[in-house]
Amino acid sequence: MTFEELMKKPELSPDETKKALELASRQTESCLSEFSSQFKSVYSENGFYTPVPNEQWTNGFWTGELWLAYENTGDERYREAALKQAESFLERIETGNHTDTHDLGFLYSLSCVSGYKLTGNETAKKAALLAADHLKSRFHEKGQFLQAWGAMDNLKNYRLIIDCLLNLPLLYWATEETGQPEYAKKARAHLDTALSVIIRPDYSTYHTYYFDPETGKPLRGVTHQGYSADSVWARGQAWGVYGLALSYRYTRSPEYLEDFKHVTDYFLTHLPENL
Template identity: 50%
Template sequence: MGHVNTEKIKDRERWLSVEPLTKEEVDRGLEICLKQIDANMDAFGTRFPWSATKGLQYPIIDCIEWTDGFWTGLLWLAYEVTGDEKYRERAMENVQSFKHRVENRIELDHHDLGFLYVPSCVAAYRLTGSDDARTAALLAADKLMERWQPKGKFLQAWGPMDSPEHYRFIIDCMLNLPILYFASEETGDTRYRDVCRMHFDTTVDNIIRPDGSAYHTFYMNPETGGPDHGATRQGYSDDSAWARGQAWGIYGIPLNMRHLNDRKYLETWRAMANYFVNRLPEDSICYWDLIFGDGSGQSRDSSAAAAAACGFMEVAPMLPVDDKDAPVYAGVTAQMMRTLINSYTSEDHAPLRPILYHGVYSWHSGKGVDEGNIWGDYYFMEALVRSAKSWNPYW
């Protein structure tokens, strides 16, 4: 990739002065999560919430969306925190839905197989040894492999595989690769891992701009397989920095570095992280695109903050022991989580409510703007679990 400039962190003292989260704060956040999960379990039954709330209530759907795995992931997190069998039993009922879905190839012609099957079926297999969960996860990995474009060395996001206008990948896919790492570990077949490495390299080498921000989407040339241009389907504009995309990079880079045992992109990660930190507003929760700040009148995206917090926690053990920015990143993480707990949740645990408020699904389409969304709920609770205990990631 070309040179990426790493901004110096502005206002370091702001972040260095942040106190770590206390056990009481983490416990309060987890209690909020568990109360809402309990209310929603009764409402959803064995079905699933739609991706985002409408009027702060989740519509109930079958297992057909790209986001369904996050609800089951919340159930597994709740089971890990409490040991209560009711969460395991409901999550295992969900596993049967995911197995049926992949066996019948229902609404799976896209790259989001990791989002679907890692927090649901990989988690189930690791926590219970379920053969059905393992089978479903491996079938999902094979389905994702069908999206491999060998000439360009990437997994195509969506659309027909022979369509030039769909010959592109998006930054989100860094979080889908763990389903392939799982398949490689379980089967001993290195093809899955090799595809991960190549897709990861193609993504980092092309989708991250010289200033440390990221495109949402990157198009490759279908004739040569080489890079063509970056664009957006989610951010404000092609050259702005969609906040959730930046968060996918902050989490996705260290996640892949862990699986590959390769730290070569650590400085690229730092460039993305510093760009994100330098654009956080007064309350530390990013607006839905980093082009916006306080006074813009735009919506926050709490889900981007939650995903970024997980990324900061994931990278922490990889930073050098004398890293001068490590305490800054710790302060950023603590302040984002503290603000989310105190100002982006509710004591109203009525059925169908989100855990985390003030997220954005898709500003351009008007879906889930200033609403809750299920991945925001999941990553918020994952960050709390990471804070509360030594946690073996599903990813």
């Protein structure tokens, strides 16, 4: 199946969508008492998530679920819990607690940008803008990309990963909010660099790409989480699909839409018959 064929498939009906949202909200409600002031771990153990402090790269996902539940139901309990967590995110970025990463978009777009858009909360706005500043500071002029992880002065860290396409909306939003073009400019530069190296001729993708710290020239594609350097990490390909869609949403640049269709086609044509 190709992207064009997928678009001809029937969409979810309003009733199906309503039932799915109700189920998701009930599941979120069942966790509310345990995870109002704490966060879910990166992974479940024996089918359950354990509470953890705000130190992991996935913590924003749970807060984002709270905002979605609030948006869907209007239940103030979700709003109160999510705003409490926004305070935690402000403390995290102000103290630099596990923020030596590009995952600030995952952390702050879903928790604080969402919260600010829905409620106008100034704590959420402040936290998100500080996170955008910190993400912007991870941009390497030599190579024109945002470094994935670790200390910026460690030459072994001179690389990008495909996941970062999901972090770019934090920078696009910061430009919209402040009127300062530098955020979006760096997001576009990173995206253009990433697309020039991580998409293979058949539109499969590399997970990670290293650059020469002296010249900024691309060196080699490898994997940090996939099977091998030459394989296709399924979640990484999905980051490509989703990340390109997000950048097209903000920029409306036709070349991003074309790349989106191609990497999506690759993903779809390698699924089993039942998708």
